[in-house]
């Protein structure tokens with residue numbers, strides 16, 4: 001495979017693409033795919049009204065959909081006061097503690113920092129007590145850079161250390177990379193293959209719903225991040241850890257995965273000698289949930305990349321888990337689901 005996961009991730013991590021504002025990430029993904037996939041001429045691609053980016057390679061076999069959401073969480077400006085400080089709402093699920101002293105960046109390059117009202121006791125802080133400071137002198141100057149309704153994303157540089165990759169938006173730009181890696185490996189298969197980079201997952205699995213409806217696949221696998229249970233004093237036990245292989249999803253709040261798809265993934269793991277983990281994520285859902293239930297239903301499963309500190313500016317995952325996930329996905333699709 002001719003792409004460096006960390007290098008490719010740096011490009012995707014720093015590309016603007018919060019839910020509903022996916023134009024830039026679509027452009028960067030399209031370029032990366034054109035540079036990475038051998039025989040890209042065998043594929044056609046389109047975007048739909050929801051801004052899902054969908055690749056297709058026609059085949060005579062079963063219709064298979066691989067999906068990963070490309071949107072990220074972020075914030076949206078709701079109000080700018082006379083002194084030039086902005087208030088904001090969440091785009092996707094944010095945690096208050098991750099936002100304090102956090103840097104954000106708008107599509108036009110404007111940067112700001114999030115701080116809090118000091119008069120509220122720290123432990124009583126809510127999202128309403130946070131504000132965004134772009135260093136403007138007053139409202140007029142602020143509005144030359146940002147407007148109510150403008151979206152912003154975490155502004156942070158990724159790093160790699162040993163087998164670790166860390167930075168904003170591993171969720172789910174590493175899922176996108178996993179799909180691209182699998183596309184590159186999947187040269188010989190007769191399945192009618194769709195690869196969808198879905199929009200607006202973080203605000204309720206919205207893009208995957210319309211993509212799956214339009215495609216109506218026989219089988220689907222979504223790739224996303226999942227929590228791990230391996231940090232000190234976690235509240236809930238979870239049998240997934242970093243660096244022990246990709247996780248085959250059994251269940252989360254949105255889905256109980258299809259048996260045929262799950263078994264195909266286990267068979268592929270055994271055949272390729274890949275370590276895999278069993279995932280039950282008690283909180284949160286994935287695109288798998290809506291793909292399974294759209295139109296007349298789809299046999300759907302998921303491959304998850306174990307990730308610490310999900311939805312913080314410093315998500316952490318293992319590069320070997322990502323590499324194994326690519327091989328796992330390609331093997332499962334190549335061998336089929338029956």
Ligand code: CO
Pocket residue numbers: 171202311
């Ligand atoms: Co997420």
Ligand code: ZN
Pocket residue numbers: 069171172201224225
């Ligand atoms: Zn995600």
